[in-house]
Amino acid sequence: MFNPHPIVQSLPLFGGHHCWIIDDALIEPQRWVERAAAFAEHFERTRGNAFPGPEFRLPEPMTAALDGFLARTVRTSLSARRTLQAYSRLSIVTDPPERLEPRQWICHRDRMQVPPGQRVLASVLYLFDDPRLGGTAFFVPTCESSTADLLVHESGVLDAAAFSAKYGIEPGYPDDNAWFRRVAVAPPRFNRIIFYDGALFHSSHIPHPELLSADPRRGRLTLNGFFTCRRSAV
Secondary structure (H helix, E strand, O other): OOOOOEEEEEEEEOOOOOOEOOOEEEEEEEEHHHHHHOOOOHHHHOOOOOOOOOOEEEEEEHHHHHHHHHHHHHHHOEEEEEEEEEEEEEEEEEHHHHHOOOOOEEEEEEOOOOOOOOEEEEEEEOOOOOOOHEEEEEEOOOOOOOHHHHHHHHHHOHHHHHHHHHHHHOOOOOOOOOOOEEEEEEEOOOOOOEEEEOOOOEOOOOOOHHOOOOOOOOOOOEEEEEEEEEEEOO
16 A cells, blocks of 8 residues: 655754655555545535545554554654554545634644653645645744643634734634744645654645635545654653
């Protein structure tokens, strides 16, 4: 399923953090695009998830294969060891900027609350050809961590008008603002997978929302993985 001889590249982010990039990840990537198209009517929005489009949860064998690929390639480089739990999904970004909720106007972190001895890793495998559909952006707060935490919290509880008035952030996909600075973008490429620390602020980078489509053969289709792992000893 996955390339047995991957070539790993590093994208430096900040403070010693890296995003790890592997091209030609899947042996037969087009089969996954066709599978997504065949199951398009089964994609659905997940309650409580801020992802701006429908998703399709993948079966355990696929998640296990993805986790095995992580273990063979960059898990150690991400200061992690044995995976405790994981899941994966196909996702497709579809929402126009005006439909987004405040929590989707800003970058986010994956599962912030984990015990000290654990860490969350994430992956994105790009399954589209048009690079204009965008990669993955990484951010750092330009404010105190407590302020950033409050902003993230209030993005989920304030209505759009109140949130925009308080923080000066307008509706749209995340970009630089008074509270967060974009430090890097992992560029997309068909059959490229990236792995990174899910505790870093990040978001989909959507420079041309007018190109989004719900058709898996034309839209911003990705295969996403999330892994809770033991933290490596320092």
